[in-house]
Amino acid sequence: MRISAVLFDVDGVLLDSAGAHREVWDAWSAARGLDPEKVWELTFGRRPEDTVRDVAAHLDPATERRALDCLLAEEMGGIQPVEGAVGLLNSLSGTPWAIVTSGTRDLVAARFAATGLPLPAVQVYADDVPHAKPAPDCFALAASRLGIPASECLVVEDAPAGIQAAVAAGCVAVGLTTTHTEDALGQARMCVSSLADVRSLLTAYGSGADGS
Known part of the structure; x- marks a missing residue:
């Protein structure tokens, strides 16, 4: 992988x-x-x-x-970063990344600003594609904009519809069990319980993430 x-x-x-x-x-x-x-x-x-x-x-x-x-x-x-989000995003220096969301551009931008999370250069919103999750369009578009094959993109998702979309796009889907059980995210390549686990995966599979 x-x-x-x-x-x-x-x-x-x-x-x-x-x-x-x-x-x-x-x-x-x-x-x-x-x-x-x-x-x-x-x-x-x-x-x-x-x-x-x-x-x-x-x-x-x-x-x-x-x-x-x-x-x-x-x-x-009432909205805060998920535990480990700031550290994970800050560790991605040199690693291309994007957000792929069913939310709207203005609302997501406001939330990121309010919580101190950085926005990446590539952002895909529901209105950017003809068919939203669970269709694969959003993840395929993000991979295309990054110029990286979908098969080399790790998708981090917490919802079954998102996992389904990532798998259909040919990405490596990782289920984060913040809102759903591992069973509900059964289509994922693997499931993890925290963003710290995601960071460990990226370090292990040579993404270029800072392991410090």
Whole structure:
């Protein structure tokens, strides 16, 4: 296994945002007479508008996406970096990396600024591809923009839809068990419990990550 670049999901991987997202989706679901539990299960790794289509076909996905983005923007203070995120990203000097997220550019940029995380040169958002996760388009685009074969890109994902997308793109998928169990991330090449484990993997497989 040769690793030449790293592609990170954002929520649940670099940002600990599950609590804030749960509050937003619960409030949104309750206001529309939907079952919050059923809705929440369909949010991970997916564009909000795709979740809306599945749970409330009578609503306009674009309108609901804007409403959800406004609610999410209000939860900025409840979001922190996942433990080890700062150290891992700082260790990647010389290693190409990108973020690949179902979030929006403005919201992600604001969250990274608020939490002190650096943004990479290559950023792929849901609106950049015709088909979002679990389709492979987003990871294929990130690999293309980095100029590195997908087979040499390590993808770090916490959601089944993201793992499915990474595998379909031909990347090396690693499941981070921050929001889902190892069983739920069964399509991954391997699962780890922390970003420290990801850093060890990168050091072991010659990515160029600083092992200090």
